[in-house]
Amino acid sequence: MLEFDKLLLSIYTALSAWFVSNGIPVIWLDLAVMAFAAAAVLGVLLLAALFLVWWERKISAHIQDRLGPMRTGPHGLLQTLIDALKLIQKEDIVPASADKKIYFWAPVLAFVAAYMAYIVIPFGKGLIARDLNVGILYIIAITTFTVISLLMAGWGSNNKYALLGGMRSAAQVISYEVPLTISVLGAVMLAGTMSMNGIVEAQGPYFWKWYWLPQILGFGIYFIAATAEVNRTPFDLPEAEQELVAGFNVEYSGMKFAMFFLAEFVNMFTVSAIATTLFLGGWQPPIPGLVFIPSWVWFLGKTLFLVFILMWFRWTYPRLRVDQLMGFAWKFLLPLSFVNLFLTGLGVYLFK
Amino acid sequence: MSLKKRFHPEAWKKIGQVAGDLTYRDLLVGRELAPDRVRRAHRSRGTACRARSKKREKSQVTGDLAYEQNRMSVIKDTIKGFWNLLIGLKTTAKYLPTRAVTLQYPDERWPMPERSRGVVVLLSDPETGELNCNACLVCMRQCPVSAITVTQAKNEKGERYPEIFTIDNTLCCFCGICEEVCNFNAIKLTGKYEFSVFKKEDLIYDKARLQEIGRDVKYEPKKKAKSATQTAGKPAEGSAAPAAEKPAENKATTQSEGSGEEKA
Numbered sequence: 148m149l150e151f152d153k154l155l156l157s158i159y160t161a162l163s164a165w166f167v168s169n170g171i172p173v174i175w176l177d178l179a180v181m182a183f184a185a186a187a188v189l190g191v192l193l194l195a196a197l198f199l200v201w202w203e204r205k206i207s208a209h210i211q212d213r214l215g216p217m218r219t220g221p222h223g224l225l226q227t228l229i230d231a232l233k234l235i236q237k238e239d240i241v242p243a244s245a246d247k248k249i250y251f252w253a254p255v256l257a258f259v260a261a262y263m264a265y266i267v268i269p270f271g272k273g274l275i276a277r278d279l280n281v282g283i284l285y286i287i288a289i290t291t292f293t294v295i296s297l298l299m300a301g302w303g304s305n306n307k308y309a310l311l312g313g314m315r316s317a318a319q320v321i322s323y324e325v326p327l328t329i330s331v332l333g334a335v336m337l338a339g340t341m342s343m344n345g346i347v348e349a350q351g352p353y354f355w356k357w358y359w360l361p362q363i364l365g366f367g368i369y370f371i372a373a374t375a376e377v378n379r380t381p382f383d384l385p386e387a388e389q390e391l392v393a394g395f396n397v398e399y400s401g402m403k404f405a406m407f408f409l410a411e412f413v414n415m416f417t418v419s420a421i422a423t424t425l426f427l428g429g430w431q432p433p434i435p436g437l438v439f440i441p442s443w444v445w446f447l448g449k450t451l452f453l454v455f456i457l458m459w460f461r462w463t464y465p466r467l468r469v470d471q472l473m474g475f476a477w478k479f480l481l482p483l484s485f486v487n488l489f490l491t492g493l494g495v496y497l498f499k
Numbered sequence: 500m501s502l503k504k505r506f507h508p509e510a511w512k513k514i515g516q517v518a519g520d521l522t523y524r525d526l527l528v529g530r531e532l533a534p535d536r537v538r539r540a541h542r543s544r545g546t547a548c549r550a551r552s553k554k555r556e557k558s559q560v561t562g563d564l565a566y567e568q569n570r571m572s573v574i575k576d577t578i579k580g581f582w583n584l585l586i587g588l589k590t591t592a593k594y595l596p597t598r599a600v601t602l603q604y605p606d607e608r609w610p611m612p613e614r615s616r617g618v619v620v621l622l623s624d625p626e627t628g629e630l631n632c633n634a635c636l637v638c639m640r641q642c643p644v645s646a647i648t649v650t651q652a653k654n655e656k657g658e659r660y661p662e663i664f665t666i667d668n669t670l671c672c673f674c675g676i677c678e679e680v681c682n683f684n685a686i687k688l689t690g691k692y693e694f695s696v697f698k699k700e701d702l703i704y705d706k707a708r709l710q711e712i713g714r715d716v717k718y719e720p721k722k723k724a725k726s727a728t729q730t731a732g733k734p735a736e737g738s739a740a741p742a743a744e745k746p747a748e749n750k751a752t753t754q755s756e757g758s759g760e761e762k763a
Contacts, residue, residue: 210594214601463591464584 150441152273184276188265192413199412200227202451203458210462237401242305245398249303253296254399254406260292261413267343268420271430271443275344282343283335286421287328290376293414294320297395300407304398313395315384315469320376322473326480327372333365333491334358334425347429354433359426361494364487366426368480370453373418375476377411379457381464382472419453420446427453611690616673618691619666620713621706622684630710632685634661638677646670647677664706669699689716 159180166176201216201224208215216223241250267282269275279285294317301313335341337358338349350357359366375382399407423429427449430442467475602609611617622631634651652662677686691712696702704712 206595209599210591212594212597212600214599214603217603459588459591463587 150272151443152271155273185266188276189262191270192262192265192416193409195416196409196412197227197231199416199454200230200408202454203412206455206458207462210459231405234405235402239401239403240398242398244305246303246305249299250398251303251403253299253303254403254410256299257293257296257410258406258413260289260296261410261417263292264289264417264421268417269344269347269424269429270446271441274430274443278342278344280340280342280345283331283341283346283421283425286417287324287331290324291321293376293410296410300399301395304395306398309395309397312397316378316395319378319382319384319469319472319476322476323372323375323382323480326368326476326484327376329481329484329488330362330365330368330372331421331425333362333487336488336491336495337361343424343429347424347431350428350431352428352431352435354428357426357428357431362426362487362491364483365491366422368484368487369422369426370456372476372480373422374457374460375472377414377418377457379415380461381467383461384466384469384472415454415457416450419450419457422453423449611692613690615690615692616675616688618668618694618712619671619673619677619686619688619704619709620716621664621709622687622713622716622718623710630660630664630685630706631683632661632664633683634659634664635683637680637682638686641676641680643674643676644670644672646672661706664709666704666709668694668702668704684718684720687713687716687718689713 159176163173163176166173204226205215205223216226219225219229241247264286266276267279267285269278297313297316297320299313301310301316304310304313334346338346340346340349423446429449430446432438432440432442432445623629624631632649634649636649636651639645639647639649646667648663648665648667649661650663651659654660673688675688678688689712694702
């Protein structure tokens with residue numbers, strides 16, 4: 148039994164007993180637990196980013212009939228680490244006329260926004276840093292922070308191309324947030340709660356009862372909107388290497404660039420994790436018989452499967468032009484998400 | 500969406516009353532109000548254009564049916580588009596399990612073709628171990644970059660042998676002319692291409708080195724130029740088949756080659 152929830156609970160009770168017996172107020176233990184949870188989430192996040200960058204390079208290579216990184220570590224596993232080290236030791240060039248404060252804080256904000264969403268993601272049974280009872284609302288609020296960081300990056304670089312790239316990127320992200328939010332509402336209505344753990348548990352233990360089936364339209368809309376949220380192809384014009392010279396992060400070098408880069412991959416993992424939680428049953432096995440496999444393995448497997456689909460999209464579809472992109476969001480996805488919401492509401496009313 | 504489908508059939512009827520059988524292009528430039536002779540004059544276009552406009556007239560679905568098709572095609576197009584997206588995914592996915600075409604260089608190498616032109620070596624007689632070269636100096640003269648340096652000497656038996664034989668690999672362009680002109684099977688280009696060194700001086704190979712790297716090279720004895728017919732056949736065989744070769748000449752040379760082969 149590799150489930151961590153009972154283990155952690157027992158550690159906590161033992162420690163709190165020790166604290167009480169020695170007269171130290173338990174608040175210190177709670178603070179320590181929170182710090183530990185934050186550190187654990189950060190660790191998971193960094194490992195995820197590391198792994199995802201490697202995986203992206205391998206998957207894209209194999210789709211293109213080549214091998215990808217092979218020499219640094221077995222099959223190139225240490226490649227991302229070496230790349231991070233390389234970026235750390237690069238010279239940090241700041242444009243002379245850049246707005247120093249905004250230029251500095253943009254990548255920090257991007258990374259922090261990406262990181263904050265992980266607090267409410269259930270990585271396994273009982274493995275959630277904080278089960279807020281408005282979990283999904285919190286996540287939607289956090290994803291809005293990324294927009295600010297894009298605008299800050301574009302503006303602070305004092306470069307008209309970066310500004311254009313940043314504004315296009317911001318326009319894209321906020322346009323796709325609307326259908327994303329509305330499609331998420333469908334799942335929330337079926338579950339009856341906004342708490343992430345609550346949604347997972349409301350989906351039941353059987354895979355045909357998970358919300359991907361009754362909410363197939365919502366799942367589709369969510370996934371497409373999520374692809375646009377994280378600026379992945381076919382929606383990655385703001386950062387397309389071939390079109391704009393890296394878009395809003397053209398003036399960033401070294402560690403700051405690494406922050407943006409990591410933030411993109413972390414965002415990818417985040418939206419896949421949210422999709423897993425809302426539509427694919429979270430940490431539950433498809434049938435109750437398979438519960439001996441730990442819940443976090445199921446969660447990781449489902450999330451990585453969705454990430455794989457994101458990467459698959461990247462190497463299959465051509466890029467959308469920015470006007471096609473916006474038209475698609477407002478003229479197609481938004482009405483469709485309203486239809487989904489209406490049908491879900493009708494279904495909930497009739498069958499519950 | 501085509502202009503035809505954009506308007507309601509009623510609107511088209513109205514336009515039809517004014518314009519008759521004009522195409523949408525005419526409408527775009529406002530010709531529906533032009534007098535009849537101007538319209539007919541503009542109408543005289545080329546054959547292909549006329550054929551296209553005739554085809555368009557025949558295939559245009561008129562009336563309410565066009566309007567209805569316009570309505571339904573949004574859903575149909577969406578479903579077709581979605582299906583096409585899935586086909587695209589399948590197309591990329593089938594490359595995932597296939598073997599990559601990359602050759603991982605230091606660990607694997609492409610096998611070189613049989614007659615590849617790599618580093619030049621000196622060939623030795625398999626039994627005696629002596630160099631086949633008799634210092635005729637033909638390769639030195641024919642080398643286009645003068646990479647070969649040979650001096651002649653006579654050994655105790657009175658045979659001529661090369662005292663110095665140096666190939667400057669910084670000059671050698673691996674053209675293979677020295678191998679082609681040698682009549683004694685003394686020099687050959689192997690398929691070896693990996694001989695990078697740290698100092699330029701190490702790229703100048705002397706006789707000992709050339710013989711050493713040539714020891715394991717297998718070679719087929721070339722036909723030795725002994726008789727007149729064979730010398731007639733040999734240039735034709737060695738030459739690079741000039742384009743304007745008459746069939747009669749070809750037959751003659753192949754015949755002499757055949758006889759040469761029998762004798763050798």
